[in-house]
Amino acid sequence: MADDDIDDIADALGAVKAGTDLSTLPVKSVSDDSDIVRITLETPAGNVFGRELKRPPVWGPNCDLKTLLSAYGLGPDEVDALEGKELPVRREVTDGRPRFELDLKALADGRA
Numbered sequence: 001m002a003d004d005d006i007d008d009i010a011d012a013l014g015a016v017k018a019g020t021d022l023s024t025l026p027v028k029s030v031s032d033d034s035d036i037v038r039i040t041l042e043t044p045a046g047n048v049f050g051r052e053l054k055r056p057p058v059w060g061p062n063c064d065l066k067t068l069l070s071a072y073g074l075g076p077d078e079v080d081a082l083e084g085k086e087l088p089v090r091r092e093v094t095d096g097r098p099r100f101e102l103d104l105k106a107l108a109d110g111r112a
Helices: 003-014 064-071 104-108
Strands: 024-032 036-042 048-054 086-094 097-102
Touching: 036 086, 036 097, 048 064, 048 097, 064 104, 086 104
Parallel strands: none
Antiparallel strands: 024 036, 024 086, 036 048, 086 097
8 A cells, every 4th residue: 555545544534533424515705706606615624625605697597606695694795704604515535535515505505
């Protein structure tokens, strides 16, 4: 086993702390360039991951950004208010590494 493999496994294990609920993660930062909103979330172990949401020309029911903002009672120009909020996530292991995705279905269903 190469040293890189051991490092990858250690990183993956470090992404999860025993007894820690990982169904929500805090928003570490938000950036908005008018077309795309970038959200960075952080695990308890300090690992970060990001998600980009397109800002649509028209707010519609199928808009992920609208779903996210509406779940927290925020409008289109209040994306910065997401910083520090806990967002629901789904966790899976891909290629031996944990991977997190925003759980937009939980938001749409009001489980945020």
